[in-house]
Amino acid sequence: MNASDTRIAVDAMGGDRAPEEIVAGSLRAAEALHCRILLVGDSRRIGTLVARHPARGRIDVIDAGETVAMDEAPAAALRRGTATSMGKTIELLRDQTADAAFSAGNSGALLALATIRLRTVAGIARPAIATVWPARKGPLLLLDAGANVDCRPEWIAQFAIMGTAYAQGVLAIARPKVGLLSIGEEEKKGNALTEAAFALLSRAPIRFVGNVEGRDLLLGDVDVVVCDGFVGNVALKVAEGAAEYLFSSMRALAMASLRGKLGAAILRPMMGALRAKMDYREYGGAPLLGVRGVCLIGHGRTDALAVENACRTAARAIGQDVVGAIGGMVAESVASPSL
């Protein structure tokens, strides 16, 4: 697919800073990626924000009068169908008007809408949220980061296939090494779920390297780490909390003395580079893998830069046909006599 034919549906009303930042990021993405953006939501407000922008010719505004609230129950969002901007955004992907969908709104509602309306790829039981970590060795993909809080072992094996396809297509890692998040490197170090998943992963058509530990998410040399969504979400928030804690502790220490202030002023540009690397906006959105379509979930705090980067990720996933690759790998694993 030619980049200029790529169409990304963006929920203009989702996230704490919608619609202003969402629209601004969409305009930047349309300009930078030469793609079309379908902005879904309050067409009058969106129209005002788009007007007179040089990239407005690449924008289609799709009206949806309602918005899914951040604390709304997923079932309620489902019932409202395409009346909401989020429901309509998913529908555009479902009916192939768009090639990808992005929303920074209520992530539980988005997960439910995408799972029910798009359905999963044949052979995939549950979609998973994948997040990219800025590991020492380069980008590392962790999944599931929160979609499935109680997993079956075979779902974990499916996550490994999904993660492998995504790492190949979007992160450009030829033969991704896959690790199982556990509490020791030996096969038997883990809980009932990881022990069962270990056996399945050993026979899956992926490059499984065994158990990895929490420290390997930033320091290890694997490319994809799989775990259940409860553990993955805790790990993600511990890491975010640790980064915030260390940066704020350093700032407080530095600001407490003249000497500290001087050192901090000298180091500021370098610290800025490190903070940027740890910034959620770097990758813009977390792909929801396993559904039939490229679908990305944004952080509630999503701003224009995050939207632009999410669209960049979406365009790459479309161009590399990650969804098709997941389907192909699942079919291969089902056909494999060892499974």
Place this chain on the structure above:
Amino acid sequence: MNASDTRIAVDAMGGDRAPEEIVAGSLRAAEALHCRILLVGDSRRIGTLVARHPARGRIDVIDAGETVAMDEAPAAALRRGTATSMGKTIELLRDQTADAAFSAGNSGALLALATIRLRTVAGIARPAIATVWPARKGPLLLLDAGANVDCRPEWIAQFAIMGTAYAQGVLAIARPKVGLLSIGEEEKKGNALTEAAFALLSRAPIRFVGNVEGRDLLLGDVDVVVCDGFVGNVALKVAEGAAEYLFSSMRALAMASLRGKLGAAILRPMMGALRAKMDYREYGGAPLLGVRGVCLIGHGRTDALAVENACRTAARAIGQDVVGAIGGMVAESVASPSL
């Protein structure tokens, strides 16, 4: 109990740096805390290390000819009984020759020995490993950090009681706030285990404040966080990895330029203070809560400072009768009609 009557049994042969660092730390602890240390292991080697030290009068050397290997199966360590330095150390606590036990050796073996030989406090199903986190608000206790990889909800409620007693006695927090580690603050945000544990915690004789998230381990304002041992161990290792990643990334960035080197040189003393705060040696050992006796597990890398701090922690737990307090609180919770 008078400090000078306190007797701490220390496995002199456990850990990567045994026996030299273990003996050195024990001597420092005996001197600083005015307590007796029972050093268990190769009596000839220990004797040489203790000789002529001013604190040698506070040291008893207990011979044990064998050592539990770091990769030895717990069942094998159990079978060797008191022939090993670790087995003998636990035995000294069991027969009340010592008031506390510490080992930096094979932690799986220590867990098995302590559980089987000391047994659990009446009403406690499983012991848990507790770790102290240097949170922004002050020390925070996380348990279980790895003793129980597949937990029942009632064990989590028991961890909360054990953690409360320890936080009161050793961390001197009058009414510790207890949080349940989950993936959202609302009661229903979690997995099957946390939902069931939430209900039990709400009725337990503790100050339960609800669910907390991964970021709260360093940034929140709770005092005790409970979770199953798999999740707790992952969280601990993610945080350790994140700290190591950030410190090493900063060092690399700073060392890449003259400007960076200058800034780093100016900030070095402050960074040192922060690193020290994050240092596992600060608390020396992780208490194994729920067994009949004060028992601490050391990090494999334990050095003299860590041993000294572990003995300090042990002395406080003995002085405050943390084991008795756990027993009292469990009895209260069993007597309570609401449970």
